[in-house]
Amino acid sequence: MQDETILEIKDLNICFEMREGTVNAVNGVNFSVKPGEVLGIVGESGSGKSLSARSIMNLLPRNATVTNGSVKFRKTDGEVIDILAEKRESRKMRELRGGHVGMIFQEPMTALSPVHSIGKQIMTTLSLHTDLSKKAQVERAADLLAMVQMPKPMEMLKKYPHQLSGGMRQRAMIAMALSCNPSLLLADEPTTALDVTTEAQILDLIMSLQDELNMAVIFITHNFGVVAEIADRVSVMYLGNAVETAAVDDIFYNPKHPYTRALLQSIPRLDGQKRHRLQTIEGMVPDPFNLPTGCVFHTRCAEKMAGKCTSQIPELTHFENDQMARCHLHQA
Amino acid sequence: MAGYIAHRLLWSIPTLIVITIATFVIIQLPPGDYVTAYIAELVETGEVIDAETAAHIRHEFGLDRPMYEQFLTWIGGILLHGDFGLSLDWKLPVSELIWDRIGLTLLISMLSLLMTWVIAIPIGVYSATRQYSFLDHLFTVLGFLGRGIPDFLLALVLMWMGFLYFNFHVGGLFSPAYENAPWSFAKFIDLLSHLWVPVLVLSTGGAAGLLRIMRANMLEELGKPYVETAYAQGLSERQVVWRYPVRVALNPFISTVGWALPALISGDVITAVVLNLPTTGPLLLRSLQNQDMYLAGGFILILSVFTIIGTLLSDILLVLTDPRIRHS
Amino acid sequence: MSEQTLSDTAVEPAAEVKENSSYTAKPLTLMWWRFKKHKLALWSLGVIILLYLVAAFAGFLAPYDPFKHNRLHPFVPPQSIHLFSEDGTFQGPFVYGLKRQRDPETARLSFEEDTSKINRIRFFVEGDKYKFWGLVPTKLRLFGVEGRRNRIYILGTDKLGRDLFSRLVYGARVTLSVGLIGVFFSFVIGITLGSLAGLIGGTIDTVIQRMAELVRSIPTIPLWLGLAAALPVNWDPILVYLLITVILALIGWTNLARVVRGHFMTIRNQDFVLAARLSGATKTRIVTRHMLPSMTSYVIAAISLAIPEMILGETALSFLGLGLRPPVISWGVLLQDAQNLRSIALAPWLLIPGVAIVVTILAFNFLGDGLRDAADPYQK
Ligand SMILES: Nc1ncnc2c1ncn2[C@@H]1O[C@H](COP(=O)(O)OP(=O)(O)OP(=O)(O)O)[C@@H](O)[C@H]1O
Ligand code: SF4
Numbered sequence A: 001m002q003d004e005t006i007l008e009i010k011d012l013n014i015c016f017e018m019r020e021g022t023v024n025a026v027n028g029v030n031f032s033v034k035p036g037e038v039l040g041i042v043g044e045s046g047s048g049k050s051l052s053a054r055s056i057m058n059l060l061p062r063n064a065t066v067t068n069g070s071v072k073f074r075k076t077d078g079e080v081i082d083i084l085a086e087k088r089e090s091r092k093m094r095e096l097r098g099g100h101v102g103m104i105f106q107e108p109m110t111a112l113s114p115v116h117s118i119g120k121q122i123m124t125t126l127s128l129h130t131d132l133s134k135k136a137q138v139e140r141a142a143d144l145l146a147m148v149q150m151p152k153p154m155e156m157l158k159k160y161p162h163q164l165s166g167g168m169r170q171r172a173m174i175a176m177a178l179s180c181n182p183s184l185l186l187a188d189e190p191t192t193a194l195d196v197t198t199e200a201q202i203l204d205l206i207m208s209l210q211d212e213l214n215m216a217v218i219f220i221t222h223n224f225g226v227v228a229e230i231a232d233r234v235s236v237m238y239l240g241n242a243v244e245t246a247a248v249d250d251i252f253y254n255p256k257h258p259y260t261r262a263l264l265q266s267i268p269r270l271d272g273q274k275r276h277r278l279q280t281i282e283g284m285v286p287d288p289f290n291l292p293t294g295c296v297f298h299t300r301c302a303e304k305m306a307g308k309c310t311s312q313i314p315e316l317t318h319f320e321n322d323q324m325a326r327c328h329l330h331q332a
Numbered sequence B: 001m002a003g004y005i006a007h008r009l010l011w012s013i014p015t016l017i018v019i020t021i022a023t024f025v026i027i028q029l030p031p032g033d034y035v036t037a038y039i040a041e042l043v044e045t046g047e048v049i050d051a052e053t054a055a056h057i058r059h060e061f062g063l064d065r066p067m068y069e070q071f072l073t074w075i076g077g078i079l080l081h082g083d084f085g086l087s088l089d090w091k092l093p094v095s096e097l098i099w100d101r102i103g104l105t106l107l108i109s110m111l112s113l114l115m116t117w118v119i120a121i122p123i124g125v126y127s128a129t130r131q132y133s134f135l136d137h138l139f140t141v142l143g144f145l146g147r148g149i150p151d152f153l154l155a156l157v158l159m160w161m162g163f164l165y166f167n168f169h170v171g172g173l174f175s176p177a178y179e180n181a182p183w184s185f186a187k188f189i190d191l192l193s194h195l196w197v198p199v200l201v202l203s204t205g206g207a208a209g210l211l212r213i214m215r216a217n218m219l220e221e222l223g224k225p226y227v228e229t230a231y232a233q234g235l236s237e238r239q240v241v242w243r244y245p246v247r248v249a250l251n252p253f254i255s256t257v258g259w260a261l262p263a264l265i266s267g268d269v270i271t272a273v274v275l276n277l278p279t280t281g282p283l284l285l286r287s288l289q290n291q292d293m294y295l296a297g298g299f300i301l302i303l304s305v306f307t308i309i310g311t312l313l314s315d316i317l318l319v320l321t322d323p324r325i326r327h328s
Numbered sequence C: 001m002s003e004q005t006l007s008d009t010a011v012e013p014a015a016e017v018k019e020n021s022s023y024t025a026k027p028l029t030l031m032w033w034r035f036k037k038h039k040l041a042l043w044s045l046g047v048i049i050l051l052y053l054v055a056a057f058a059g060f061l062a063p064y065d066p067f068k069h070n071r072l073h074p075f076v077p078p079q080s081i082h083l084f085s086e087d088g089t090f091q092g093p094f095v096y097g098l099k100r101q102r103d104p105e106t107a108r109l110s111f112e113e114d115t116s117k118i119n120r121i122r123f124f125v126e127g128d129k130y131k132f133w134g135l136v137p138t139k140l141r142l143f144g145v146e147g148r149r150n151r152i153y154i155l156g157t158d159k160l161g162r163d164l165f166s167r168l169v170y171g172a173r174v175t176l177s178v179g180l181i182g183v184f185f186s187f188v189i190g191i192t193l194g195s196l197a198g199l200i201g202g203t204i205d206t207v208i209q210r211m212a213e214l215v216r217s218i219p220t221i222p223l224w225l226g227l228a229a230a231l232p233v234n235w236d237p238i239l240v241y242l243l244i245t246v247i248l249a250l251i252g253w254t255n256l257a258r259v260v261r262g263h264f265m266t267i268r269n270q271d272f273v274l275a276a277r278l279s280g281a282t283k284t285r286i287v288t289r290h291m292l293p294s295m296t297s298y299v300i301a302a303i304s305l306a307i308p309e310m311i312l313g314e315t316a317l318s319f320l321g322l323g324l325r326p327p328v329i330s331w332g333v334l335l336q337d338a339q340n341l342r343s344i345a346l347a348p349w350l351l352i353p354g355v356a357i358v359v360t361i362l363a364f365n366f367l368g369d370g371l372r373d374a375a376d377p378y379q380k
């Protein structure tokens, strides 16, 4: 693991044994994150984004098997934790979750406990990872709510999730995730369920907090427009593969992988319009039980080379500026 | 909140009135009255009563008055003096006969309710968190059996087994030595040693049903995003399961405690007959058969009142525990 | 959402195909497809069909007249069926003869196998007279043993020497039909009140809801007892039987009504009902043609869960001596003989009707669970 990275995922493979067969949900994902860096992960539904993020928390579904790969996290004190080697319930993992790594989820409606007040939920995290007194916890919780720009934070502490709007809940969720100053924030589609205006506000909030607290962020989304706005680096996923990872400018102006290019071409670029629309790509996403042989994208690739692409799995090719892609086009 | 409770309280008044009337009507329903039944009984032993004596007895008990008058006298006595009338059969005030028995019935029902929860909740949680494990399957099978065996049959089988294998007389609530003794600590201990049989019998059926609901609720709750959030906060599995989903999964139970009570009281009535318990069951049965109407009426009325109170309490409890309802 | 995002493009092909084929299927067909996957429920359905067949052909299956006393054979334990005699020679199915003994101290009769007498089982024999389905007088019975004076008691006899197996088979007719008829009555009450409440709403809804609540807050057994005690002892058993089912129904309708009402509430504003209303269909037409059919599957499931309740009710009442009374034979009536420890200890086989009850209840429960899951795969 390189010195300056705080998170490194190497060759991650995750599969599910199901009655109908094996689903290879994640096949060789590689990426790393530096402190204070924002990594965007984009990909279609089912491409394995959430699973990759869950593996960082060691919170994969119980029927998931990690067949290969490693996930390493560097704490602020320099200690490196080999996350997948830890037991799910180990002390180290529980310290990591909520303490060093915060996570926010897609569904603000259901991701908060319906039977506890917002304040109680934030204070639970605080009591797990700090030794603040009860009173200090209340103060800290109110400060956090103020930090995520909730009006009347003291009153908000007593509210239950069902009394708040979606945007408010997501703010509460963010406050909870940030309560112990994590050095990494995982945001799994935090704005997908919100309307456009609220989405913009929440994105702004996350960005300003990221700046203020100088934490690394992994931001998962379907939406290329969002990625363009907030990410430093981008990883594009397709069918469990991180097919291309690069700095955001390289992704948009110098994409190496045909899938990335196809995605970009499907965004109509109207001048003056900040938000991007994404159109469909030819063909259908293959059945997860029967992944294509060779390059997983070959069934839909416009630049497919018969023979090679259908039979050999392309290796990861490294380019300058830390850009990497999995495609035979770039292999000698 | 206070408004809600007041509303519920108000609603229970008409319910009570209807139940009282229904009770009285039901008891009056059979053709003939207590005296008819009494005469029939005497005839069996060879005695004969002439029409005059019969009319005299009728008059004495007020049975010759119109029904509404009898009803008003009865209910008036209860409301004004707490007087439930006279048991025709026992020639004793009803209140003297029923409170001990109702107390025991309620004790058994409460204990069974408690037992039901003690059995069902941990097993339900275990089954849900270890879905498809060996124990989960075992509990599922046992649960199905528990649901399929009627209480009285279970009581019969337990009785037989106790006799067959332990030469132990299952039944009754007291050993003969304590049966008529005044209350003492030793008698209480003796009661406890007998109590487990009816409690077990009464709780199995309920526990089996509850177990399945608990498991299903838990599975549903465990799949919800907030559980993942809780893990991501750094809580351990045990903390997550017991702090969050269990609380939510329990809500349906709290709301049905009130409904569980009538079922348990019903169950007690019939189990008591089989196990020969000194609770309401045998006496109620007898009073119904003899048309001892004030006694039967007293029983049904009081049991119904407790049921209504139970329902009311569980509704209020639900509002208190579930913030989603509390604030709507 | 106005925005089209990547997720919209991903369609699982398998799901699409499935959806297409079920697109035109009627709700009941769909339900059957899903039901077939529940192996346990399917087996239970088989068991239930078998039970009702037994009830339907009771006269033919029972070897003896269930009312006929036999003073020589009280409390005969169940006889086991053998194929080989003591010396190991194959005899075909047979039972040994009965050896009567009297305990010199207690003067109690007991029976033992008399291995010197072999009574072969014969099929399609002439036995006691009965009327097939109450119409055709016949003597044909499925099985019996050789010899006019020999008997076969595969489940033993009761204190009057009546064959328990025959009584069990005859009892199935009453017990199993009480479930059906009781459910029919409560179904009528439940559907009517439930749809009134769900359709009209307002005051009527409140009143019906209160009524249901009222009925539910009365402890059932005391209520049953009260009502059942009201039935005079000397009435015609058939009338008592009918009234018992009505009593069961009067208490059992609430659950069905709740299901129906809830469903009406949710579908009242669904597209197809709105569409029908907008296109000018009358209210009755909407209800009978559109709303009721859309909930058949739920109702079927609710019914199959209500039947065991009814059966349990009948059994419990009869067991206490308040429901059906001898000479009517029902499983509850049969269990009356096993009411106290003394008789169970003396003749444990008298508990066998209990086994039949448990099997029936379990089968109905499994069936009901399967049907409910099939009716609504999303509801727990
Ligand atoms: N518990 C599970 N059991 C079986 N398969 C699963 C499970 N969880 C995920 N998968 C499989 O893993 C694949 C990837 O899931 P993942 O949740 O990572 O997708 P995603 O990229 O986050 O999609 P989305 O954008 O819809 O959130 C899914 O297509 C699914 O087939
Ligand atoms: S490896 Fe071949 S099929 Fe795959 S993306 Fe590259 S060119 Fe297309």
Ligand SMILES: [Mg+2]
Residues within 6 Å of the ligand: A049, A050, A051, A188
């Ligand atoms: Mg996801």
